[in-house]
Amino acid sequence: xxxxxxxxxxxxxxxxxxxxxxxxxxxxxxxxxxxxxxxxxxxxxxxxxxxxxxxxxxxxxxxxxxxxxxxxxxxxxxxxxxxxxxxxxxxxxxxxxxxxxxxxxxxxxxxxxxxxxxxxxxxxxxxxxxxxxxxxxxxxxxxxxxxxxxxxxxxxxxxxxxxxxxxxxxxxxxxxxxxxxxxxxxxxxxxxxxxxxxxxxxxxxxxxxxxxxxxxxxxxxxxxxxxxxxxxxxxxxxxxxxxxxxxxxxxxxxxxxxxxxxxxxxxxxxxxxxxxxxxxxxxxxxxxxxxxxxxxxxxxxxxxxxxxxxxxxxxxxxxxxxxxxxxxxxxxxxxxxxxxxxxxxxxxxxxxxxxxxxxxxxxxxxxxxxxxxxxxxxxxxxxxxxxxx
Ligand code: TGC
Ligand code: FAD
Numbered sequence: 151x152x153x154x155x156x157x158x159x160x161x162x163x164x165x166x167x168x169x170x171x172x173x174x175x176x177x178x179x180x181x182x183x184x185x186x187x188x189x190x191x192x193x194x195x196x197x198x199x200x201x202x203x204x205x206x207x208x209x210x211x212x213x214x215x216x217x218x219x220x221x222x223x224x225x226x227x228x229x230x231x232x233x234x235x236x237x238x239x240x241x242x243x244x245x246x247x248x249x250x251x252x253x254x255x256x257x258x259x260x261x262x263x264x265x266x267x268x269x270x271x272x273x274x275x276x277x278x279x280x281x282x283x284x285x286x287x288x289x290x291x292x293x294x295x296x297x298x299x300x301x302x303x304x305x306x307x308x309x310x311x312x313x314x315x316x317x318x319x320x321x322x323x324x325x326x327x328x329x330x331x332x333x334x335x336x337x338x339x340x341x342x343x344x345x346x347x348x349x350x351x352x353x354x355x356x357x358x359x360x361x362x363x364x365x366x367x368x369x370x371x372x373x374x375x376x377x378x379x380x381x382x383x384x385x386x387x388x389x390x391x392x393x394x395x396x397x398x399x400x401x402x403x404x405x406x407x408x409x410x411x412x413x414x415x416x417x418x419x420x421x422x423x424x425x426x427x428x429x430x431x432x433x434x435x436x437x438x439x440x441x442x443x444x445x446x447x448x449x450x451x452x453x454x455x456x457x458x459x460x461x462x463x464x465x466x467x468x469x470x471x472x473x474x475x476x477x478x479x480x481x482x483x484x485x486x487x488x489x490x491x492x493x494x495x496x497x498x499x500x501x502x503x504x505x506x507x508x509x510x511x512x513x514x515x516x517x518x519x520x521x522x523x524x525x526x527x528x529x530x531x532x533x534x535x536x537x538x539x
Contacts, residue, residue, distance in 0.1 A: 319365025
């Protein structure tokens with residue numbers, strides 16, 4: 151009897167009933183409502199906005215936060231949501247990551263009571279959409295070099311600058327924007343859609359993350375009331391804390407995309423026959439690939455499971471999150487490439503999810519800190535020496 155699953159070490163047994171329930175419910179949502187439409191959206195380059203309200207209703211946005219209608223789930227259950235969503239598509243997981251980890255989390259952690267009451271309930275249900283603007287055309291890996299300025303004038307801040315590569319940019323009702331104040335400190339601001347001097351511009355020619363909106367945000371003497379400054383933001387540190395939340399979700403999410411690719415490749419290898427009518431799965435070289443894929447997926451699962459325990463215990467370090475993001479994205483990318491190879495020519499078709507995952511994972515490897523930037527973060531942590539400059 152062949153092992154047909156993707157959970158080789160039976161991590162299932164370590165999950166609580168609630169965690170299993172959450173995982174199964176997201177899995178059903180993805181099977182029923184995402185898989186049937188996602189390829190079409192991907193090929194057309196559109197985001198499946200019809201899923202926003204249902205996902206809000208199911209509690210996926212800010213699911214690990216407490217209060218304001220949020221589910222207050224633990225980190226493992228939250229991670230499992232990301233895993234199942236990314237089994238569907240990285241763009242969908244990105245939407246949920248940005249909404250929860252990069253918009254709701256900073257408002258929840260660094261916002262005033264008024265900001266929390268105004269925005270968190272709407273963001274939680276999906277009746278408002280958020281985006282997070284840190285990256286700029288000339289500062290990606292090095293956000294400390296950002297040039298967007300916030301000048302205080304009376305009871306307003308005047309923003310000038312450009313943010314690049316912003317997920318959900320043009321569809322967002324609220325943007326969390328990181329800007330340099332006159333005292334040289336980087337702080338976070340809430341900029342509402344439609345504010346005078348704020349414009350967006352979408353990237354349309356992407357080969358990756360096609361079922362996701364990516365935009366430039368342009369601030370040209372954009373005036374926001376003082377009320378829109380996130381009062382607990384004093385430096386880049388608060389932006390980095392947001393990244394930790396999103397990177398944690400990515401580390402779980404990429405296990406899902408890798409599982410989808412492995413599962414597709416295993417099934418295919420058992421059906422596809424070459425050389426004398428034997429399935430290609432009967433060849434040692436193909437088995438070697440499948441074994442490698444499942445072993446790496448299993449190791450990645452263990453990594454995020456332990457990370458979740460540390461996070462819930464309030465003990466997780468950012469360099470530990472970097473290790474999981476770095477390893478798991480690379481693992482998923484390699485798994486997707488191997489799956490594509492096992493499917494042969496069929497691997498490039500949109501009849502199978504493999505090439506879509508492969509193309510998406512190229513972005514996932516770059517955003518939220520590139521593979522090499524995470525290498526340097528971990529390198530700095532274990533040697534005490536910064537190799538960034
Ligand atoms: P460095 O000298 O290394 O560190 C300065 C201080 O910050 C601390 N630190 C962190 N603290 C908390 N969380 C983190 N992630 C932290 N990273 C660094 C560090 O310990 C140090 O503290 P202290 O007390 O010793 O002063 O900082 P640096 O200025 O050289 O910066 C390097 C850094 C950290 C910015 C770089 O390594 C980095 O992370 N670059 C990547 C930028 C990035 O990830 N951008 C993401 C933009 S958002 C996005 O991509 C969204 S995609 C959509 C989706 O998620 O789906
Ligand atoms: P660069 O920083 O120019 O890096 C280019 C190459 O140089 C990489 O290989 C990198 O590893 C290498 N490199 C850079 N510095 C060093 C060094 N010191 N040592 C060795 N190698 C180095 N950003 C947001 O703020 N919000 C979003 O919502 C968001 N969504 C995104 C969605 C998509 C689809 C994409 C593609 C990006 C998104 N980003 C977002 C931006 C993303 O975070 C950046 O692309 C990423 O941080 C890398 O920056 P960069 O593209 O400018 O590359």
